[in-house]
Structures are given as structure tokens and as C-alpha cells.
Amino acid sequence: MEILDIFFNVSVMQRAFPILLRGLTNTIVLGLTAIFFGGILGVLVCLVRLYAPKPLRLLAVAYIDLLRAIPILVVLILVYYALPFAGITLSSFVAAAVALSMVLAAYSAEVVRAGIEAVPKGQFEAATALGLSFPRTMQKVILPQALRIVIPPLASYSVSIFKDTSLASVVAMNDLLKQATDAQALFANPTPLILAAVFYVVLLWPLVRFTSRLEERFKQAYGR
Template identity: 65%
Template structure:
């Protein structure tokens, strides 16, 4: 009973639930914003790496290598705590969004590069023969095919972004984890942390299953 009262205290969980829901809303907003910005930036970095002049290709390669190697927490701390020394002050939400987007963009760029390079060369030649411009070829011919190949790994990366939003609590952003730790301190009971874990599981587990389904479907399509 002592274990239940300490970690699964129902009255404490009921009191903490509205606080956790506010944190969940911030977590979802942060995750979605980071995914949208990171996806666009990642695609642009990918195209720069594949088709831009050599200086831009080199810059894109360095960007991808650096931000795939750096832990997100390090990037977040540098943005939130170091930038004020050069006169740039950002909110906790903006700092977390930028940090997550920059790292997500690096991984997205690599996934998109692999997807584009998997398209047969004849598809590019056919688009050119039809007189399509580069951007029109990408939008109408290449990217739709590459998307079918990259859907599973991109979805997996999105799941990682939502998990990594918990790091935003380091800069005092009121995400789900931060709200849970505050509720724990307020109520002198760790049950809110268990509640936060249950909420994370409830919205991330379906996404994890979706990744598995997409991977299996991709394998079946390749066999077919």
C-alpha cells in the first residue's frame, strides 16, 4: 500500500491532471512547430547538398554532420544561455523550437537524400525530356516517389522529436515534464511524474505502432 500511496496516489493524480494537460498542450505545440520547421529546413538542406554549387554543398554537409553529432541538450543550452551574451535573447519556447528544428532538419536532410538517391535516374531524365523545370520535376515527379520511401523513417524521427521535447524543461519551458516536476514539488508526491509517463505513452505508443506498420508496408512494396 505504501508503494501505491507514493507513486500511484489517485487523489494526487486527479489534482495534478489539469496541470499535466496544460503541459501536454505545450509539448504538442512545441513538437508540431519543430517538425514543420525542421521538415522544411531539412528538405532545403537536402536539395542544397545534392544540387547546389560546391560551397553550398560543403556547407550543407557540415551542417548535417555537426547537428547529427551534437546532443539536442547541448544545442538548446547554447541557444538559450549563450546567445544573450551577443545580444540575442529568446524565450524558452523559441529556444527549444529552434534547437529541436535544427537537429531534426539534419536528420530529415539525410533521410530525404537517401530517398531522392533511390529514385532511378531514368525518372530525372524523363522529367527533363518533358521540359519540366528543376523545381517542377522535384514537386511533381521526384519528391512524391521519394516520400513513399522515406515515410517510415521520417515518422520515426517525428516520434523522437516529441520525446525530446522533454529537454525543454531544462530552460524552464512549461512542457509536460516541467509541469509534472512542478506538481511533484507542490504536492510532495511523485505521482504526477507517473501521470506524465502515462500521458507520454498514451500519445506516443500509437505513433510507434504506426512506424512499425509503415516499415512493414514498405518492405512488402519492395518485395512486390
């Protein structure tokens, strides 16, 4: 009974539930924001990496390598605590969204690059023969084919970004983990942390299964 009272206290769960629910909402909004902007930025960085003049390509390579090498927590701390020294002050939500988007963009850029390079070169030549401009070729011909290839790994990275939203508590954003730790201190009981873990499982487990299904369908479609 003692372990139940400590880690699975029903009374504490009932009181902490509304607090954690607000944190869950913030976590979902943060995750979706990071995925949206990180995906767009990743495609742009990829196109610069492949087709821009050499100096810009080198900058894109440096961006991708650095953001993949630096831990997300370090990026988050730099964005939130270092930018004010340059006169740029961001809220905890914006700082977390910027940091997560930047890191996701670096990984997305490499995935999309692999997808574009997997498209046969004849597709480019055919589009050129039809008189399509480069932007139109990418929009209508290349990217639709590449995205079918890169969706499974991009979905996997998106799930990882959702998990990494818990790092936003470091900059005092009221995400799920921050609300759980505050509730733990308020009620002097670790039950809110257990409840937060349940929330994460309920949120992320379907996404993990969805990603696995995508990978299976990808193997069936392209593994023949």
C-alpha cells in the first residue's frame, strides 16, 4: 500500500490532472509548431545544399553538420540565454520552437536530400525537355516523388521531436514535464510524474505505431 500511496496516489492524480492537461496542450502545440517550421526549413536547406552556388552550399553543409552534432539541449540554452546578449529576447515557447525547428531542419534536410537523389535523373531531363522551370520541376515532378520515399524517416524524426519537447522545461516553459515537476513539488508526491509518463505514452505510442506502419508499407512498395 505504501508504494501505491507514493507513486499512484489517486487523490493526487485527480488534483494534478487539470494541471498536467494544460501542460499536455502546450506540448502538443510546441511539437506541431516545431514539425511544421522544421519541415519547411529542412526542405529549403536541402535545396540550398544541392543547387545553390558553392559558398551557400558550404554554409548549408556546415549548418546541417553542426546542428546534428550539437545536443538539442545546448541549442535550446543558446537560443534562450545567449541571444539576449545580441539584443534578441525570445519567450520560452518561441525559443523552444526555434531550437527544435532548427535541429529538425538539419535532419530533415539530409533525409530529403537522399530522397531527391534517389529520383532518377531522367525525371529532371524530361522536365527540362518539357520547358518546365527549376521551381516548377521541383514542385510538380521531383519533390512529390521524393516525399513518398522520405515520409517514413521524417515521421520518425517528428516523433523524436515530440519527445524532445520535454527539454523546454529547462527554459521554464509550461510544457507537460514542467507542469508535472511543479505539481510534484506542490503535492510533495511523485505521482504527477507517473501521470505525465502515462500522458506521453498515450500521445506518442500511436505515433510510434503509425511510423512503423509507414516503414512497413515503404518496404512493401519499394522492396520488390
